[in-house]
Each structure stands twice: as structure tokens, then as C-alpha cells.
Amino acid sequence: MSETKQQCNCKECIIRNLIFAHLKTTEFENICQQKAEKYYKKGQIVFEKGQPLDHLIYLKSGLVKYYHQNHDGKNSIITISVPYDAFPLLTIFHNNQVATYNMSVLEDSTLCFIPIELIRKLIFNNGEFAFDFIIKLIETSNKTIEHFVTLNNKNLRGRVAYFLLKLSDYVYFRDVFELPVSRKEIAEHIGMTTENVIRTLSEFRKEKIIKINGKEIEIIEKERLIKISQYG
Amino acid sequence: MSETKQQCNCKECIIRNLIFAHLKTTEFENICQQKAEKYYKKGQIVFEKGQPLDHLIYLKSGLVKYYHQNHDGKNSIITISVPYDAFPLLTIFHNNQVATYNMSVLEDSTLCFIPIELIRKLIFNNGEFAFDFIIKLIETSNKTIEHFVTLNNKNLRGRVAYFLLKLSDYVYFRDVFELPVSRKEIAEHIGMTTENVIRTLSEFRKEKIIKINGKEIEIIEKERLIKISQYG
DNA sequence: AACAGGTTGTGATATTTATCATATTATGAG
């Protein structure tokens, strides 16, 4: 991890439209001055369970995961989060500002750190900001809960199909992409074993639904994948 | 459902300490005047997916469930919610104020309806309220997400044990209680089939971990149940 | 180049869970 020399001036930052849309100029400049932008290399850990969390950490570019580590060493990936995703809002002000799960970086990423204290003051002093913040919070937590409910109703093939479609539709916006995670991590996200994820991907390949070339996936028959995802 | 004649005067309402701790007297009186208290009988539906939701509906007494209805008619219970639980906060301001899941009443219950518009105004005008609201939101959504992650790492016996312990420790605060839900609903909450929930409860009975008398459950060997829950 | 360690891949087998069938017992409606 290293702070970049050239920090963003925040003027055109996308996050501004998402949760900082209703800040006064001075408020925004204050945030921009106190923020810290940091660059993480693939695989680096941003924070771990038990660690104090006194910044709102949002993703500017790259890809990250939030995950639980279980007693027996197995992980559960709670969510894979794209730039400007609102998930980080769920990590702050929680559990006395001590992390209850881990965050690490799946692809080289730029993260923006904003002191929680600033966010707290904004909530207290700027009702419009507070409202935007609440809306985002509610949307993102319902989305995450929905994810788990959805998974619970799918079998192995359905889960793998669902995961591939999510990457295609919400992360890469195309039908050919490099898997940003290992088969093991897919398993940790959809609640299956690594072997069965590999096997299912191979099945899809044999059925000519997808092409596989190492980490590269090409979705050939999207319609069938959608069918399988819905219930297969 | 029927409105009760004698409405609560809100003076000693527990919710006041939870999310309305920092209201001015006038603000609180305003809420108290505009709220509506309603009584629901066991089994009644409070709202369904697709229905407009323009009230914050919190539970004063009784027990409720929030649940998804799947395409094939099967349900998934997202959470079972006790009085003054913060889960209702997640239901408002979401999806253009249209419900994305259902809510129904597990035991005869008294619900308090507060117009969302009042909440919105409070968020805008009272920073302390907004902050309390956000804290509760974050706590409850993390708790719900944690629930699903936890379940994913348990087998059938572990899930049933976990469910019984939750009822004992967070709902009834004792080791003897009446199950507020059918075996089918337990299955819908922990993601298993009804038959296997029944079978597992019978197993626990045969192993003298619990006693079963219809809906009444008595936990005899709590330590073993905890062990099974942790990983059985 | 050689090695260690992790990832991917596949088959055989064991285990877990779901499904189907059927009986018994509650519960609610009329």
C-alpha cells in the first residue's frame, strides 16, 4: 500500500453524486482536504476483524471483497464490491468502530479514506446528506440480504450460473471477462466446495454454455445460463 | 386488524430510548399524535411485496416475521423480529417505498404506525436523530447479514440447534418456551426441508438434549446444544 | 533450472440432505 503523490481533487468524483450530492462547497472541500487516497496491490488486506475502523473506505477503482473468517479457517465472502458501491457504509459506526469482518483487494485498487469523524459531523449538521446516506444504507443492506436469500433457493448449478451472470451484468458489463477470483473464492462466496465449483464450470463448458481459458470466461449461451440461474 | 381505542401516550415507550432518544418535546408529541396503533391477530399479514409502504411499522408487543415468497411458492423467512427490534428501519425509504418482501404476525401483536414523512423530516432537521437512526440501521443490517453467513457454515443439526438457542437467548430469555412458528416455518428460516427439521428435533429429543411437547420446547442440555450449534 | 506451494481439474466414494410415501395427530370451519 502506498499513498499516491497526485491526489484526486474530488471535483468530478463519482461518489460526490452518490452520497455527497448535497454538501455545501466548504463541506466538500473539507472532506477533499482530509481524505487520503491509497493504492493497494492485488491480494493486500485493507483491514481485518478486530481492527479499529475510523475511516470510511470507498473504492475508486479496482475490485475488493469483504469476508468472514470462520473458526475452522474457512472463509465466507460476504460481498464482492465494485467502485463507488455503497457497501462500505455498512462497515462504519458499527461494533464500536471495530471491524467484524475483513476486507481485501481482488484487483489492484485505489481506495479513498475519509475520517469517520467528518461523516459523523455531516450527519449531524446536514440533513440532506444524512438522508442520502440513509437511502444508500438501506439500499445496500437490502441488496446484500437479497443476495443471501436468493442463494439459499438455488442448487449448485444455479449458484454458479448466478455468480457468472452477476460478474457479467454488474461488474464487467460484457460477456467475456477475466475471473477476478479463484475457484476457491467463488466457492466461498456461493457457499459450495471448490471442487464442485470447478466441476460445474467444466460442465457448463462441456454443455457449450461458456468457454473457459484459465481465468478467462466467455458466456456463449446467456439465455441458458439465465434459465439455470433462475432454477437449474 | 383493528385500531385500539386507548392509544399509548408514548411517554414511556421503549422505542423512545432506542431511536427517538434525541427528539425535542414538540417533535415527540407530534409523532405521538400522528402515530396509529393497531392490533393484529396471529397469522395476519401486515404488508405484502409490491404494496406501498408509507409508514414505519414497529412492533410494540408480540412477534412478527419478514419473508420472501419465491416463484415456486416456497417462502424464505428473512428474520423473526421481536418488540422494539430495529429491523423495520430497513423496510422504509426502499425501492420507492414499495415493499420488496412480506411481513406477517406470528403471535397476536400490537404494531405502531408512524408516517414515513415524519421520519424523513426528522432526519432532515434533527442531526442527533439522524445519527441514532443510522447507528440502528447499521447494527441491524450487519446482524441480519451475519445471520446468513453463520447459517451457511452449519449443517442441518447445527442450524436447528442455532435456531433453538436464538429463541431461548434472544426472544424468550428462558429454556422452556412455546415455538412461535411451525416446523415448516423453521425450515423456511434456516433453509432446510420441513421433514428434516422435524427429524432433527426428534433426534435431539431421543438424545435427551431437549424435551418436546407439541409446540413446547424445553432445552435440557444447553451445553450440548451450543456445541452442536457451533459445529454439529 | 529446480523446487515448493498453490490452483485447476477429474474420478471414486461417502455423507448429507431432499423427496416420496404414508400414518397419526392437531386445528379450524361449518
Added chain:
DNA sequence: CTCATAATATGATAAATATCACAACCTGTT
């Protein structure tokens, strides 16, 4: 009260998934 229906219960079997074993390949390091 009586019937219909749902809930509980249990066994037999089928299906899904996990586990174990092993090989091939890739990647980074010395």
C-alpha cells in the same frame, strides 16, 4: 360434533453435495 385440512412424525429411497485421492499445471523464488 364432524369433516376437511394442515401439521407432525417416521421410514425408505433418491439425489445432491462433500470428501478424499491424485495428477497436471502454473507461479514465484532461490
